[in-house]
Amino acid sequence: MQNETTETKASKPKYGMWSNSAFMIRTAWQTCKSVLWLCLAQAALAVAMNLFELFVAPAILQAIEDAVPIGRLLWIILLFAGGLMITGTAVSYVNLNTIFGRIEVRMNLANDLHQKFSTTSYPNTLDQKFLKLLENAKRAVGGNSDPGEAIWGTLTLLLQNAAGFLLYLAMLSALDPILILIALLTTLIGYFSSKQINNWEYRRRDEEAKFNEYLYYLDQKSADITLAKDIRIFGMGSWLNDIYNKTIRLYHVFRVKAQKIYLWSNIIDIVLTFLRNGFAYAYLIHLTLENGLSASQFLLYFTAIGGFTAWISGILTQLSTLHRQSIGISAIREFLELPEPFLFEAGEAIPPASAYELKLENVSYCYPEAENETLRHISLTIHPGEKLAVVGLNGAGKTTLIKLLCGFLDPTEGRVLLNGQDIRSFNRQSYYKLFSAVFQDFSLLAGTIAENVAQADQEMDMAKVQRCVELADLTETAERLPQGLNTHLVRSVYEDAPDLSGGQTQRLMLARALYKDAPLLILDEPTAALDPLAESDIYQRYNTLSQGRTSVFISHRLASTRFCDRILLIDGGVIAEEGTHEELLALGGKYANLFQVQSRYYQEGGAEHEI
């Protein structure tokens, strides 16, 4: 079809229209069969309804014209009214019930997308192509009118229009074929010319999506409690307003332009309808005058010609809608089929061991599309039970190193070995089971404190939860809340959820890591939001916390590193210095310098006079 050129200039969808329809039918067959039955019922009822409506007036007029006995006339009326009532009632009942199954199918697809994104190999989440495809796929399942649900309406209408077309064609075949030809021709011309025009907005859908993104963002920000402070102090209200108004204005211009262009398709349509109806009138009146066609037959045929063109344009419109929706469905399939660089189920199980040794062997890492390597030729062995500290300035590559260790990223060069075996060969999900981690960015669940510690909403070991909460020094906070450990978190879901401070959240994350009780403990800046006493307290507990585990502690507060067996200083993508605190101070290098910068404010008679 010619329309493909305009719609797919960026990237051609991998799957065609019929393949995607089949995919959706398969999906519905597996998740909610009633969707398919209801589609069939809807189409059949609609066609039946249409036939009743077509014949009711002519049949009754015919009876009056022929002056049939009154009883017969009443029977005819009863027959049609009864038929209309039964089908009409069924139509309204069925229509009401179609939506739920369709939502269910869409939710299943949305879940597949969500699961894929939440479990996909981590590097995929950094890949722009992957994200772009995700956006397209998500858009296809966003709401009732998006392809993942709306395709059912399209398929139903397609079926209904095709059936109607064939029935009417048979009916009109009694007339001159030229009439059918003209009906066909005017409809086709009208369809294809207005299609070009009506595609205007569709071709610019990204532009429109942008407006909506902007406006949605501004809505959110205006209601944002955190930003509300900034808005008031800095008078940012008028800034947001300016941008809001400007966007609305541009959006309005966009819409007006679209509507002006669409008017042309209306005009074309009006002209073609004029021609078609003119011809139909002339032809049918000619038949009436010359061949003695009755008035009721005239009415029947005239209505049928109108109906016939409606079926044709219905088929064409639905085909083009289907084609459009198919692009979205294809995005869903393509996204779900994107390859996973990591091994999951197909990977080896982790051989059970009493101790785990992690080894980086000449590891380099370069982020996709980055010019320089973030880490270069790092070799490092982390011995079982060792407490390792990683320090360095912001952007030195500390977090990248952790991501490599945890198996979120695979090195671009070199290997990461677990007890001598390349971690790439393992089932990555079971590899993650080896780690208890507190990262800088965290994911709080909309559930109780206990659920957040246990990371489950059932089968929690409450005694263990309490122990971990105690260890993370969160007990006092929890006890002060009305429902203790059963207090729900996340205000957007639970209206009465308390706001935990940064420090309290960090402790919660620590408790969670302890509950998981994995052999390797990773702490990425766990004290950044804590007050000095709490920070110091965590350091003191650190020995207890990491008892029997291998641990890696990342920080730019050098004070913390005292408790570690070994300190790595990352600078410029390499391990610049390595040793114990004392060794590194004695070395007099970068570590010593950093330590000096931080400590001078704490030493008596310190830096105050230098300023």
Place this chain on the structure above:
Amino acid sequence: MKSEEKKERIEIREAFHLNWRAIGIWWKHYPLVFLSSAAFSLVNALTPYVGIWLSARIINELAGARDPNALLQLVIAALVSAALLSFLKAVTERWRNAQHAEKHVKVYKILTDKFLTMDFCLVDAPHTQDLYAQIRQNMQWSGWGIRRIPDNFEAVINALCQIAGAAALSVSLFTQMVPESAGTLVVFNHPSLVCVLILPLLAVTILSPILTTKADSYYASCADGAKKGNRTFGFYGFMGYDRRRALDIRMYCQNLLCQKYFLHSDNVFTTKGLLAKFARGKVGGLYALSSALSYVLTGLIYVYVCLKAYGGAFGVGSVTQYVGAITSLTGGMTKLLTTLGEMYTNTPFLRTAFEFLDIPNQMYQGSLTVEKRSDRNYEIEFRDVSFRYPNTGAWALRHVSARFRVGERLAIVGKNGSGKTTFIKLLCRLYDPSEGEILLNGIDIKKYNYQEYLSVFSVVFQDFQLLPFSLGQNTAAAAQYDAGRAETALQEAGLGKSSPLWKNGLETVLYKQFDDNGVEVSGGEAQKVAIARALYKDAPFIVLDEPTAALDPIAEAEIYEKFNEIVGDKTAIYISHRLSSCRFCDEIMVFDHGSVVQQGTHEALAADEAGIYHQLWNAQAQYYQ
């Protein structure tokens, strides 16, 4: 409590009042929405009748005299009028579509305008956020609330036009008499027989919208249940797409929980949900019944009209006209009543919307202006201030008295949750004290004009935000800015020209959210821009809430060293966990459990071994000695 409110009977008067008010709001902001709607509805409702009338004439002619000339004229009239009316309809429809396109945006604008002008404490109140969430939810769920008003308006106009047109076309049905020759059918001439048609017509027109309104009310009754489900789903259904959660999700297998919520059996919208149950049962039944009734009526109309035609009152062509007109008449009346029913059902949703829009600002505002002093000689005093957050029992601040003058450096320290940030919120009058007063140059701050009072402060909050717009706009917190001042502020804040944020100068867009050429901002850079924003404002008081938390030791040291210079002759109030910053301050206030427990210079406080400050200091300093 909320569900009780919903169940409460809605007074017709309230329904009328609220709908009227909502129409007023639309009319005030967007009058063209109504005008375009009215024009379109008028044309749209009346167009079919021209066709009905002309084609009836044609059929009558065909069934009767079959005069070619008369037919020609009628056909031309039908074709031309159809074309003209279609054109008129297209023009009005396009106009209307353009005006209606951004309806949701327009409603949100009304809501966000309210937010932007609300007292901070009201924005912060859970009730406000909850109302807003409800309004959004109602709107997204099925377009309930203010958004529905233009649609209702259009439907009413459309229905009224439709009724008027149909009435005009069907009057002659009753005036044309069956000739005496028709025998028994003459009874149709009897006026009481008109009732045979009118009564069921009225009954059905009234009954069928009552049934659908009743059916809709079952759906509306699910709104509360849907809300809870929606909230949970809104969280778990999208949690995984938040990339900041990516590591945790993988490490703690959180995706399994999400899946559970996705495929949850009691999801209100799927086949096993409550709505579906209603649709299969009560609601479906009511809808079916309502639709069945209207077809019974169609049958009656046919019987009445056909028998009259059969009796010879009018030609067969007129049968189509009368059946068409009366069907359309009942259709119009049903539409009118359904719409009115909808407006009635919409009342509680409007009530919620107005409850939000009517939230009164509570803070007293005086009219005093703040004297613009070139010597910046301002003095602030807290006089026995206590504060409790609304709806909480515990005091966040208790009997705080403090006084500080311009040019001073003040540090506020204390454990997490000791009241430091609350103190700042009161200082900036984001909240008013529950007890005591705060004075600026000896006058209660409530007596100043609020905007004037705020002009005295620049604050970098711990949870400040930058927006995904240009660097310059972010620095100035405004769409228009003074480029020179913005650059100076950024440089003073330490954002060196080598930073990627300068890629396109002040025009560089921050973050990639809206612009692929945008620049991602690191925590340290963000903090510098936030500090620059505070400097750009050039207020006599500058408050820094934990300004170095995201910085590494070198950057932190840099800020400390430049601190005096950055702040210049302004008063600086500095909240920090890093006590090292206190060394720069003239005075330190130590907060504990909402009270100021110690106050003095670093040396004095550090020397007091019984004090909390000594403890805090040593907790950090021990590692560096």
